[in-house]
Amino acid sequence: MTEPESATPRRRPGGRTARKREMVIDAAMSLLVEVTYEDLTVDAVADRAGVHRATVYRRWGDVGGLIADVFETASDDEWAPADTGSLFGDLVSINREVFDALEVESSLTRTLISASFHWDQAANALRSFWRDRYRRCEVVVDRAVVRGEVPTGTNANRVVVTATAPIYHRLVLLREPPDPAVVEDAARDAVAAARAQVLSG
Amino acid sequence: MTEPESATPRRRPGGRTARKREMVIDAAMSLLVEVTYEDLTVDAVADRAGVHRATVYRRWGDVGGLIADVFETASDDEWAPADTGSLFGDLVSINREVFDALEVESSLTRTLISASFHWDQAANALRSFWRDRYRRCEVVVDRAVVRGEVPTGTNANRVVVTATAPIYHRLVLLREPPDPAVVEDAARDAVAAARAQVLSG
Numbered sequence: 201m202t203e204p205e206s207a208t209p210r211r212r213p214g215g216r217t218a219r220k221r222e223m224v225i226d227a228a229m230s231l232l233v234e235v236t237y238e239d240l241t242v243d244a245v246a247d248r249a250g251v252h253r254a255t256v257y258r259r260w261g262d263v264g265g266l267i268a269d270v271f272e273t274a275s276d277d278e279w280a281p282a283d284t285g286s287l288f289g290d291l292v293s294i295n296r297e298v299f300d301a302l303e304v305e306s307s308l309t310r311t312l313i314s315a316s317f318h319w320d321q322a323a324n325a326l327r328s329f330w331r332d333r334y335r336r337c338e339v340v341v342d343r344a345v346v347r348g349e350v351p352t353g354t355n356a357n358r359v360v361v362t363a364t365a366p367i368y369h370r371l372v373l374l375r376e377p378p379d380p381a382v383v384e385d386a387a388r389d390a391v392a393a394a395r396a397q398v399l400s401g
Numbered sequence: 402m403t404e405p406e407s408a409t410p411r412r413r414p415g416g417r418t419a420r421k422r423e424m425v426i427d428a429a430m431s432l433l434v435e436v437t438y439e440d441l442t443v444d445a446v447a448d449r450a451g452v453h454r455a456t457v458y459r460r461w462g463d464v465g466g467l468i469a470d471v472f473e474t475a476s477d478d479e480w481a482p483a484d485t486g487s488l489f490g491d492l493v494s495i496n497r498e499v500f501d502a503l504e505v506e507s508s509l510t511r512t513l514i515s516a517s518f519h520w521d522q523a524a525n526a527l528r529s530f531w532r533d534r535y536r537r538c539e540v541v542v543d544r545a546v547v548r549g550e551v552p553t554g555t556n557a558n559r560v561v562v563t564a565t566a567p568i569y570h571r572l573v574l575l576r577e578p579p580d581p582a583v584v585e586d587a588a589r590d591a592v593a594a595a596r597a598q599v600l601s602g
Contacts, residue, residue, distance in 0.1 A: 238519075313574065314518040318439075327576045334575075361567050361575075362590050366559075368574055369566035373514065374535075375528045389563050392597035393590035 223249040224256055225273045228266045233308050237267065237315040264319030267312065271325035275332050281340050287349050287394070290340035291363040291387035298364055302371040303378040313372060334360055341394070350394040363390035424450040425457055426474050429467045434509050438468065438516035465520030468513065472526035476533050482541050488550050488595070491541035492564040492588035499565055503572040504579040514573055535561055542595070551595040564591035 227249035231240055240263050246253040260266045282293040301309040316323040334357060341356035350359075366386040370376045428450035432441055441464050447454040461467045483494040502510040517524040535558060542557035551560075567587040571577045 317515040317518045323576060326574075330575050358567075358586060358590075361570060362563070362587070365566035365570035366562050369562060369569050373527075373569055373573070374531050374562075375524060385559060386563070388598070389559070389590070389594035393593040396593035396597060397589070 220249075220251055220255065221259075221269075224251060224260070224266070225270055228270055229308060232267075232270070232311050233306060237263070237311055237318065240266075242266070264315075264321035267315050267319065267322040268325035270312065271322070271329040275329050279333070279336065281337050283340075283343065286347075287340060287344035287359075288387055288391050290343070291360075291390055292384055294337055294340070294360070295363060295367055295383040295387050298367050299371075299378070299380065299383050302367065310372065344394070350391075351397075354394050359390050359394045362393055363387050421450075421452055421456070422460075422470075425452060425461070425467070426470055429471055430509060433468075433471070433512050434507060438464070438512050438519065441467075443467065465516075465522035468516050468520065468523040469526035471513065472523070472530040476530050480534070480537065482538050484541075484544065487548075488541060488545035488560075489588055489592050491544070492561075492591055493585055495538055495541070495561070496564060496568055496584040496588050499568050500572075500579070500581065500584050503568065511573065545595070551592075552598075555595050560591050560595045563594055564588050 224245060228240070228245045231244055231248055235244075242256050242260070242263060243253055245263075245266060246256040249256075256266075260269060281290055284290050284293055301307055304310075312322070312326060316326040337360045338356035341350065341354055341359050344350045345352055345354060363386050366389075367382050370382055371378055425446060429441070429446045432445055432449055436445075443457050443461070443464060444454055446464075446467060447457040450457075457467075461470060482491055485491050485494055502508055505511075513523070513527060517527040538561045539557035542551065542555055542560045545551045546553055546555060564587050567590075568583050571583055572579055
């Protein structure tokens with residue numbers, strides 16, 4: 201679910217401006233996994249990208265603006281949750297992605313979460329990014345309703361948040377050592393909750 | 402569950418050193434709800450407390466050290482979850498405390514969470530604080546086992562994390578507008594999950 205994990209360059213259409221944006225965002229992403237967001241500077245990003253510093257200041261303003269654009273770039277993809285044939289399988293697959301994105305202390309995802317506590321612009325971008333990702337995840341519940349696995353009227357957002365929240369909570373807030381058991385445990389709990397009742401809208 | 406919400410002075414035993422510590426910690430807590438942790442300075446805390454700045458530097462080192470001690474002070478209480486007679490009621494009561502502590506953007510709890518992304522010392526203190534709080538919460542599951550509400554062998558920690566995680570996740574990470582419905586929804590989901598299976602240790 202957490203696509204910003206990938207720091208590999210993407211090919212995207214567009215002319216020189218688009219290529220320049222791509223170079224700068226790729227530079228910001230690769231620097232973010234090397235240094236903390238507090239050590240990230242516009243100058244370092246410009247130098248890494250090989251573009252004029254003035255260009256970066258003009259377009260992105262500051263590091264908060266750069267980080268916001270990293271989220272926007274990350275949202276601009278075709279990501280969809282895997283279709284494994286069962287609600288439990290689909291949630292496990294989502295949870296595995298979340299876990300992989302969080303288990304490393306220096307991961308881009310963790311860095312971006314930290315940054316969101318520092319810059320309002322990054323916080324807003326993270327909120328939009330997650331809103332979009334959770335919306336895409338809701339299809340796993342729609343499919344489960346069609347299969348008769350869970351009752352009609354099940355609140356898809358609530359099921360997906362119930363499945364993923366314990367992973368974020370344990371790894372990011374409680375800072376527990378990463379235990380992969382949480383991937384299946386949290387998915388199983390969410391399925392049990394969804395089956396036990398109609399979670400109305 | 403989140404006792405650091407209280408910024409009211411506490412009376413504690415001890416001599417001049419203990420009283421001085423209390424004054425400094427109370428000053429740090431009251432300043433933390435007025436300014437962000439980034440604007441908190443050792444000097445401001447010392448001035449508010451009415452103690453010599455050198456005393457504060459000597460004992461706490463920096464703002465990270467002060468924040469760590471705020472957590473330690475917060476842990477040093479008799480807090481226990483309410484005993485309402487049912488697992489659902491007990492979890493709702495815990496969740497309401499968590500929700501109240503988080504719903505205000507400038508709350509001390511949110512500020513301390515933000516600070517934990519900034520200072521390792523604060524992160525470690527927050528981890529200890531939460532570990533202690535979650536341990537105290539587990540009694541609600543023990544009581545439910547005795548009443549026969551949930552199977553023997555239910556993993557108490559997992560039930561309590563399942564009940565509380567969606568609140569932290571929605572309010573702190575996803576930054577959704579606070580919706581009090583999450584208090585009962587998350588409690589209900591945790592009870593359903595606990596009832597549906599033996600959550601082995």
